Amino acid sequence: MSDVLKLSLEDISFLMELEKSGVVLKAGSVFNMSPSTASRNLTRISGYFPTPIFKFEGGSWRATDYFKLIRPNLIEMIKNAQTLMAQSFDAKTSERTYVISCMMTEVEHVVGGILPKLMERSPRSRLDLSKHENELAAVVNGLADFAIVTAVGLPADVHVMRLYPVTRVILVRRNHPLTFERRQLTKKILIPYDRVSILTGRSASWTSPEQNIFPYERYMEHTRYSTSRFHTAWEAMSKTDLICVCGWRAAEIAMRSHDLVALPLPIDAEEDELWNVLIWSDVRHKDPAIIWMRSLFSEWAQEEAARIAELEEKGKGPPTYKKRRSSAGV
Known part of the structure; x- marks a missing residue:
């Protein structure tokens, strides 16, 4: 039988x-x-x-x-x-641990918006931010419930939620020579400066926020420090003429703690419309707890869009010379 x-x-x-x-x-x-x-x-x-x-x-x-x-x-x-x-499923009594994989510095900003909501609405649940060498594999292989990544080269079998558009800036120390430039910045003007390169842990599809900015130099010719932990570079940047191409939200965090400022991306830099997104696997897609958790991210994404719009209205948003070119969305 x-x-x-x-x-x-x-x-x-x-x-x-x-x-x-x-x-x-x-x-x-x-x-x-x-x-x-x-x-x-x-x-x-x-x-x-x-x-x-x-x-x-x-x-x-x-x-x-x-x-x-x-x-x-x-x-x-x-x-x-x-x-x-x-x-x-009852969020108030759930003791679920939600595992998120992310290497980006600006995940601090996301966690700052999500964690208070989780603590209020599901006080016995827990958020676990883990670092995996490959966030995509962590999600597909079941090591993480979610990953927050830039939407480039994503596997076909993951689900995607847009969180916020990627806005790249140049981060430098206050009174850096570039801050006195009267001309709009160009890639040629940036070439002489040594820099910090942020590693994403991804393949060639999105190796770093500086991708496409310095296409003609030898590999890491002007890189003096490369790291996936961007915050470790901020003190050194505040004491030197190092520059770094990074996301606006990472720059916001850096500027709050160190004497750094953000400049616009070079006028001749290609800036397609990229998004940082939340991804999860098909296996997790219909999990009630995961569905509920996604609603928190969706709520935060709307609040974040409103925050940026308010900053831009006050002239305090991401510095830019031009609007980004629209590309195929996620």
Whole structure:
């Protein structure tokens, strides 16, 4: 007699991932399983059924006709379970830990908006900001619930919420020679200056905020300090003529703590409309707690847009010479 009633929601989700990828390792990674655990998981789950549900052929695992026959029932079980979870989720009593992966300095600003809301509405929950070498992989592999990244080169199988547009500026010390320039800044004017390069941990798709600003120099020819922890450069920048291309919100944080100022991006710099976004995996997409948490980010994004609009109205917004060119959105 089969033990199908022993199936858990995660077991069924694991089978769906295996059918999609055909690779036990990849299906297991979605649930943060080691290769050996994922293999044992498939053996255990298969034992619940009276007939084989997967067969290994052509280098991958393929669903049997029996699995294809019962798939609609399994999908219905997932939907029913998710409905029950949604009905039972209560933010006020939830003790969920939400893991966010992000390497950007300006995540401090995002956390400053999100954490107070979380503490007020879900006082027993917790926010965990983790640093992963690859935020995209952290989300896809189930190591993080969310990642905050620049929307360049994103995987096709993640969900995306726009948070705010990327506005790059030049950060320098107060009374830096560039602050006395009467001309509009150009890339040529910036070339002689040594700089701090912010590393994103991403591939060539978005290696740094200074991408496309210095296309003709040798690799890091004028970089004197490279780091993914931008705040470690601020004191040195306040004492030298180092410059740095960074996001406006990171510059805001830097200027509050050190004697630094922000200048517009060079007039001849390409500034397409890029966005910093919140991403999450398809596995997490219908999780009631994740749905609720996304609502906090959505609320904050609207508040942030209003804040920037107010700053710009007062002439205190991001310095710029021109409007950014619009590009394909996320």
